[in-house]
Amino acid sequence: MARLWTQTLSAGWEFRRDSDETWLSATEVPGDVHTELMRHGIIPDPFVDLNELEVAWVAEQTWRYRTTFSTPEQAVAADDEGENAAVAVDLVFEGLDTFAAVTLNGRTVLESDNMFVEHRVRVGAFSTDGYKNTLEIVFEPARRRGLDLAKAHPEHDFIVHQTEISRGPVRKAQCHFGWDWGPILLGCGPWKPVRLETYVSRVQDVRVDYTVVNLGGQTEGARAEMKIHAQVLGPGAAVEAELCFQGQRVFCFRETSMLNDSGLDTAWTYTSATVKVEAPQLWWPRGYGAQNLYELRVRSIARDGATVLAEERQTVGFRTVELVREADGFGQSFYFRVNGVDVFSGGSCWIPADSFISRTSPQRYRDWIRLVADGNQVMVRVWGGGVYESGAFYAACDELGVLVWQDFMFACASYPTYLAFLRSVETEASQNVRRLRQHPSLVLWCGNNEDYQLVERYGLEYDFDADKDPQSWLKSTFPARYIYEHLLPQVVRDESPDAIYHPGSPWGDGRSTTLKVDATVGDIHQWNVWHGEMRPYQALPDMGGRFVSEFGMEAYPHVDTIERFVTDAAERHPGSATLDFHNKAVGHERRLLAYLTENFRAVRGGDDLASFVHLTQTMQADAMAWAYKSWRRHWGSAGARRCGGVLVWQLNDCWPTVSWAIVDYFLVKKPAYYAVKRALAPLGVAVSRKFYDCTTRPADALWRRDTGHVNPTKALTDIEFDVWVASSRLPLVCGKVVVRFVSIKSGKNVREPLVKTLDVRPNSCTEVVVGYRFETEDGTANREHFVIHASLWVEGEIVGSDTSWPDPIKYLDFADRGVQVKAAGPKAVEVSADKPVKSFVFSERQGVTVSDNGFDLVPGDRPVRVEIEGIEPDKLPWTFVGR
Known part of the structure; x- marks a missing residue:
């Protein structure tokens, strides 16, 4: 007997507006109504121009x-033989966005109000007329339902x-309601x-x-002791567990004392005895070791001892993580230690890769x-206003050694706590912790993004030391504390006992929250x-x-990229209506x-777009x-980890836009991406000179006002100036x-x-020059x-370099660079130059990759070699400051 038959219902769908009579073909499921309407030419691409x-x-x-869909053959055969009770048929909806009512053959089988929840519905009434079944899903407007819910719960002050x-009571990707980098x-x-x-x-x-x-930081002599837990539905005479590594079996054992004659609606829990794995091949973050992954298979075995039922x-x-x-000379540390090794968590924040x-x-x-990884x-930090990402995201992190900081999906709001909402959140959290807990890359669960800032901004009731009663939190003006400090940590403890939980981001110790x-x-x-x-x-x-x-x-x-979402050539200038519309950051015109x-x-x-683009990218x-x-410099050494990690806002975009992203929607890297890459090199040198703010700094301590x-x-x-070397290498x-x-003028020393x-100390920052003062020989x-150009040499080769410029750059003359x-x-x-060059940039595009970009050039240094794919090198435009 086969164990499982799966039919993915991806094709043959239709959709229509409720007020229309004509059904339109839907290309495929998963999907959404906007992309289907675009395919039919009913709406324009909302990513282009002002089409939003x-x-x-x-x-x-x-x-x-x-x-x-047709009734599954297995169910038909079982019904014909009068054995329908021995075969179960479930409809599984991995995610419905968001307020959805599902009917099967005209009978309501499911009502859903949470985008992040999976539903499994036992199907008990198939059509007997040719065994053809009709499945229909009705989606109501999220904004309208959200406003109705807010009105229905006046006991909550929705901030x-x-x-x-409207988004406050709706369990939907919060950024779908619009954000300061994304559309509505x-x-x-x-x-x-x-x-x-x-x-x-x-x-x-x-x-x-x-x-x-x-x-002890090494595989040799280590041992893993593991217990396997699982639930089994339906009959089974034995449970078999097999662990494999790189195709080779590590162990396989079977327990036959678990005889179960219960029906398919009865789940029984299996827990193995402690299993020992000698000298396990550990999983490491990238740069610290290999990303070793094992495969575990848990099976339900039939009475014949051979048939795999499931x-x-x-x-x-x-x-280990x-x-x-710990208390130290700077306050209290905050950094991750993996397999006994301290890890500086340099990386970035992640939003959904597409609206x-x-x-x-x-x-x-x-x-x-x-x-x-490259x-x-x-x-990477999965931000709390998006979604719990696809398993493919976390699998890629596992394989490439990227640690994941995972927010729960709460962002920039004071969320309600009425009973139905709490029950939905608990289901959402339990399911997603259960779904993602096996990924070794996931090292932290975080309660929310910036919700605690509302406490300080609006004077909400919050006394971390005096009030430890979760029930009282529900009656306060900040009831969401119940979610972040009671409900979510309890779910994490229940579903992933060894996982790390952090109440919010940012979060101090409950006394210094965040604003x-x-x-x-x-x-x-x-x-x-x-x-x-x-x-x-x-000043950063x-x-x-x-x-x-x-x-x-x-x-x-x-x-x-700009030319792809701004179709009118007359709008392709800095500050055009279209470009301003695509930049959702409030006050961006003044700030930028x-x-x-x-x-x-x-x-x-x-109105020189190319030059303006280049300067904003250079600034970023x-x-x-x-x-x-500089913050990596604060990594210091063991026992003095002043800074444990840096995550830029943000890695990516959800649509073509002007934003804080260091890589745009089309996966085209901005120069900032390379600046981060150079600063996080496993072994790198850095130089920094004293900064004089020539715009706001008082001229003299005697002045009692800004001048x-x-x-x-x-x-x-x-x-x-200072010079230091940062290393994440262990030797x-x-x-x-x-x-x-x-x-800068002549190119001479x-x-x-x-x-x-x-x-260079292992996994530390090594100071080379501190407070070095440069003076002329005659004191003038x-x-x-x-x-100031610093280069690091190891075994006769340059392994890294850095350049410090006098600020502001606008005071410098970049004529006759000789590039x-x-x-x-x-x-x-x-690429080389006769005189120092600031920010040499190739104008990248989709389908083109370059190995380095946004770099400085200093005469006398080795030429910068750049590998270019996707275009003939001489066809790729380039520029630099002052060109």
Whole structure:
């Protein structure tokens, strides 16, 4: 007897607006109503021009989907033999977006109001007329239902940021209601697969609890002790568990004492005895070791001892993980330790890769995570306003060694806690923790994104020390505390006992929650650059914390991307109506231009799009470099981990736009991506000079007010710099650092290089030069500006370099740079210059990849070799500051 028959109901669907009579063909399920309407030419692409406004009516309608399917042959045969009780048939809806009523042959079988919940419905009444069945799903407007729910619960003061209050009680991707980087596209539809399952027995809810002992940071001598838990539905004489590694069996055992004669509606729980795996091959984050993965198979075996009635497969990665929160000289630490090794979590924040989530294929997920890994990033944070992502996302993270910080889906709101809402949230959390807990890449569950900030902003009731009664929280003006500090941690304890839970992001210790950054405890969102005080991005090194889980700087995407979503050539200029419309960040016109004009010379005439794009990208890359290399410096050494990680807001976009993303919607990398990659290199050198803010800094301590009487020659007369080497390598490295001082005007050295030999400490920051003051031999001011260029040499080869420029860049003259781009084979070029060059950038586009971009050029250094795929190298435009 076969164990399971699965029929995916992906084709043959139709859809229509409730008020229409004509059904239209739906290409496939999973899907959504917007993409189907686009295929029929009924609406334009909302990602293009101002079309988002043209499709707003779609969200206000009720939509119907339907399909027909045949009764499964196995169920027909069982019914003919009078054995229908021995075969179960389930309809499985992995995800319905969002308010959905499902009927089968005219009978209501399901009502759903949570996008994040899977439903399994036992089918007991098939059609006997030719065994043809009609399945129909009716989707109601999420916004209307949300407003109705808010009105029905006046006991809750719905405080919702970014959008209107309708999203507060709706368990749907919160960004669908619009965000400061994404459109308002309130779609609906079966966004995950719908399938029919026929079976005689089923294995579900497989969980592996394990410990790794005698670790000591090495596999040798280690041992994994594991217990296997599972639920089995229906009859079974035995349970068999098999663990394999790289196709080779590690163990296989069968227990026959589990005889079960119960029906298909009865689940019985199986727990194995403790199983020992000697010298397990550990799973490591990228750069620290291999991503070793085992496959576990749990089977229900029939009475004949041979027939497999059901099987469930699961990936297992053996590793240990800790969130180290210890008192130290800076406050309380916050960093991850994997397999006994401290890991600096440099990475980025993730939002849905498409506003229409079902369009993101497994390959596209892998392409995204490959970008993360190739960019030397070791962590990605799944933000709480999107979705619990597809299994393909986490599988890619497992395979490529990228750690996952996983938010629960709550963001920027004070959520309600009426009973039906809490029950829905509990189901949502339980299902998704259960679905994702086996992934070794997932190292932390986080309760929400920025919800605690509302406590301080609106003076909500919250006393972390005095009030420890969850029931009292429900009666306070901040009832959502019950979700974050009681319900969700309890779910995590029940479903994944060894998992790490963090109440929110940002979150300190309950006393310093978030709106006011506390650099001594927890994780922080540092938005006093761009938002808040709008401080210079050069101040970021002094604005860090124990773990920076958000910060960012906006930039335009490359010109080719802009041309794909701005169809009118007359609109392709900075600040056009279309480009402003696609930038959803409030006040972006003032903020972007303020940072731009503080640092760079204004673009000719204000309408040179290519130059404007390049300058915004250079500015964003500069901000990333200042932040990542300086905060990584704060990684320090064991026992003095001042900063445990940095996650830029944001990695990606959900549509073509102007935003904080370092890679655009089409997976085209901005120069900032490469700046992060260089700063997070396994072994890298960094240089930073003292910053003088020539726009807001008081001229003298004697002045008692801010003044415009500043001295712009400070960058010539008072030069102080630091040089350090950061390493994530575990062995000691012997190296040499060479620091050069090169005239921006002439390209000549202004003094002899500074050379230091050193031992680079493992997994630490090694200081090379601290507070080094540059003075001329006669004590007078320097006559010209120069760059400070540091290079790291190991075994006679340069393994990394960094360049520090005098700020602001706009004061510098970049005439006559002598840039040369020479062919170095059919798919490579070498780039060099006679004088220092700031931000050499190839204008990237979809389908084209370059190995490096947005780099500086310093004469006397080796040429920068760039591998180029997807286009002939001489056909790819390039530019640099001042060209």
